[in-house]
Amino acid sequence: MKKLFVCSLALGLASGLAGLAFSQTLGIEAHGLYVFDFQGDLASYKLEPKDGGGGGLAFVVAATPYLKFDFGIDYFSANLKDSDFTGVKGGHIDMLPLTLGFRAGPSLDFAFLYAGAGIGRSFNNWSGGTGDGWVTLKDSMIYYACLGAEIFLTDILVLRPELRYNWLKPELKGDPIVPWGETSWKEDWDLSHFQGRFGLGIYF
Numbered sequence: 716m717k718k719l720f721v722c723s724l725a726l727g728l729a730s731g732l733a734g735l736a737f738s739q740t741l742g743i744e745a746h747g748l749y750v751f752d753f754q755g756d757l758a759s760y761k762l763e764p765k766d767g768g769g770g771g772l773a774f775v776v777a778a779t780p781y782l783k784f785d786f787g788i789d790y791f792s793a794n795l796k797d798s799d800f801t802g803v804k805g806g807h808i809d810m811l812p813l814t815l816g817f818r819a820g821p822s823l824d825f826a827f828l829y830a831g832a833g834i835g836r837s838f839n840n841w842s843g844g845t846g847d848g849w850v851t852l853k854d855s856m857i858y859y860a861c862l863g864a865e866i867f868l869t870d871i872l873v874l875r876p877e878l879r880y881n882w883l884k885p886e887l888k889g890d891p892i893v894p895w896g897e898t899s900w901k902e903d904w905d906l907s908h909f910q911g912r913f914g915l916g917i918y919f
Contacts, residue, residue, distance in 0.1 A: 740776065740918075740919075741774075741775065741776060741777070741919045742777070742917060742918040742919065743772065743774055743775065743916065743917060744772065744773045744875055744916030744917075745771075745772055745914060746773065746877075746912050746913060746914025746915070747769075747770045748768065748769050748770060748791060748910045749766070749767075749768055749910065749911040750767040750908055750909075751766040751908065751911070752766075753766075753793065753906060753907075753908045754905040754906065754907045754908065755905070755906075756905035757887065757902060757905070762795065762887075762904070763795070763796045764793035764794065764796070764906070765793055765794045766793065767792050767793030767794070768791060768792075769789060770789070770790065770791075771787060771788055772787065773788075773914070773916075774786045775918070777918070780822040781819060781820065782817065782819045783817065783827075783829070784816070784817050785814070785816050785818065785833065787812075787813070787814045787816070787833075787835075788811070788813050789812050790809070790811050791809075791910075792807055793807060793808055794807045795807060806841060808839065808852060809840045810837050810838070810839050810906075811837065812835050812836070812837040812857050812881075812883075813835050813836055813838075814833045814834065814835030814857065815833055816832060816833020816834070816835075816859065817831055817832065817833070818831035819831065826864045826867060827864065827865040827867075827873075828863075829861075829863055829864065830860075830862050831861045831862075831863075832858075832859065832860045834856070835856070835857050835858075836854065836855075836856060836857065837855050837856070837857040838854050839852040839853065839854055839855065839885050849889060849890040850889055850890075851887070851888045851889075851890070852887055852904070853885050853886040853887070853888060854885065855883050855885035855886070857881055857883040858883070859879050859880060859882070860879070860880050861878065861879040861880075862878050863876055863877030863912070864877075871919070872915070872917055872918075874913075874914070874915060874916075875913070875916055876912070876913050876914075877910075877912040878909065878911060879909070879910040879912060880907070880908075880910075881908055881910060882907045884903050884904065884905050884907070885904060886901055886902070886903055887903075887904045888900070889901070
């Protein structure tokens with residue numbers, strides 16, 4: 716019985732010390748993002764977005780100092796370049812991705828260096844320009860891979876630069892009644908792209 720008590724006490728102290736050593740398990744981060752190098756691969760037309768920008772929030776759960784999970788919400792938009800898309804000039808696209816991902820890597824004295832990946836749903840919209848009202852950009856799945864770092868400013872405050880690549884291919888759809896009387900159509904549009912992200916996070 717005495718040995719059991721001593722072992723239990725030792726385990727309890729070890730658990731307590733581990734908890735003190737790694738108490739920042741929840742965090743929130745705000746970030747800006749620069750969106751660039753859209754694929755713009757639409758088979759029938761040369762329809763390509765320009766570089767754009769936006770921002771977002773991420774909620775972080777640190778399972779260990781070496782593994783973290785993110786739930787993120789972003790918003791970004793991009794104007795459209797002139798195209799061969801008949802009846803469409805100008806306009807822009809807006810995207811609101813909700814994602815769940817993980818990051819893993821070494822935790823050093825000054826930074827957490829990581830690689831990661833995630834999956835989510837992007838809520839998309841086409842607006843403005845001559846295509847407004849009859850062209851619809853459908854919602855789609857989104858996948859990403861990332862490389863980055865959390866640079867420790869204090870025990871709870873971090874800077875987070877990140878490079879991310881997003882894969883998504885939403886459907887672009889034209890309504891049955893269009894200005895020149897053609898029939899309805901739809902086509903997948905490759906909007907995969909890079910993002911440069913820079914955020915400020917705090918852990919609790």
